[in-house]
Amino acid sequence: MKIEVDKGSGFCFGVVEAIRRAEEWLEQDKQLFCLGDIVHNNSEVERLRKKGLTTISHEQFFTMSNTTVLLRAHGEPPEIYKYAQANNIKLIDATCPVVLKLQKRILKSYESGFKDNTQLVIYGKKGHAEVNGLVGQTKGDALVVEGIEDLEQLDFTRPIVLYSQTTKGLEGLHHLTEELKNRTTKVPVKIHDTICRQVVNRIPGIKKFAVRFDLVLFVSGKKSSNGKMLFDICSSVNPNTKFISELNEIDPNWFQNIASVGICGATSTPKQLLEEVASHLTQIQSGQNV
Numbered sequence: 001m002k003i004e005v006d007k008g009s010g011f012c013f014g015v016v017e018a019i020r021r022a023e024e025w026l027e028q029d030k031q032l033f034c035l036g037d038i039v040h041n042n043s044e045v046e047r048l049r050k051k052g053l054t055t056i057s058h059e060q061f062f063t064m065s066n067t068t069v070l071l072r073a074h075g076e077p078p079e080i081y082k083y084a085q086a087n088n089i090k091l092i093d094a095t096c097p098v099v100l101k102l103q104k105r106i107l108k109s110y111e112s113g114f115k116d117n118t119q120l121v122i123y124g125k126k127g128h129a130e131v132n133g134l135v136g137q138t139k140g141d142a143l144v145v146e147g148i149e150d151l152e153q154l155d156f157t158r159p160i161v162l163y164s165q166t167t168k169g170l171e172g173l174h175h176l177t178e179e180l181k182n183r184t185t186k187v188p189v190k191i192h193d194t195i196c197r198q199v200v201n202r203i204p205g206i207k208k209f210a211v212r213f214d215l216v217l218f219v220s221g222k223k224s225s226n227g228k229m230l231f232d233i234c235s236s237v238n239p240n241t242k243f244i245s246e247l248n249e250i251d252p253n254w255f256q257n258i259a260s261v262g263i264c265g266a267t268s269t270p271k272q273l274l275e276e277v278a279s280h281l282t283q284i285q286s287g288q289n290v
């Protein structure tokens, strides 16, 4: 069985930088808190936990003081910064520059939109950390739509300005744009494609990769938005694509009569994990107990 790891998969620069900042701090101090999992990947969270990085929830954060907390690449709403300042919490802000720029654009739009009663809309996943950070720029006023079914909550007599979560898919955004334009003929509608190119640029490569194999193992954390989107892309070109998060989810029976396996993943999947999946398959192939 031929086994190949996709060279284009692995962490994006936003995640690489957040991990670098965490490790840099942990070299001088044995303890650092991270607000939410640093990356949607259990093995990486566990690796960093052993070095001293403790994941805390938002509820826990709001009970803390006099400590140091890392903000991951997804970004956070303004109340996190305010609370930190009032409670002597040093923040190591690893918000990805792409997300930071989007937060600033949304804040500016929100502030200038009062003049003509513009509705600010975010195309994204409700409750996702990045989306919460974006909605926070608008004091909670932005409407979050996950798809066409959510458009009912909009007032089509008022101007609309829409931004997308950085990890949404282009196709979904195009559908939504068409639908919005069909429904609004009398008011201005501004659509901002703010999808991160680190994700979008992987699509052609991952399609070409996935189509070459009898079976594809797509490795990603279950909470990763871009993982879900890239998995759907792989499945669309190769229906024999399996989604896994951990080695123990691999079923050796999948590989009967399979001559080639491709291994790829999300922007939050470590290259190391993809390599481990490849070695695991080699062991399965050689009949070792795994």
Ligand code: SF4
Binding pocket: 012, 013, 014, 015, 073, 074, 096, 097, 098, 099, 166, 167, 196, 197, 198, 199, 267
């Ligand atoms: S996917 Fe893009 S926006 Fe998100 S962390 Fe990576 S580089 Fe930043």
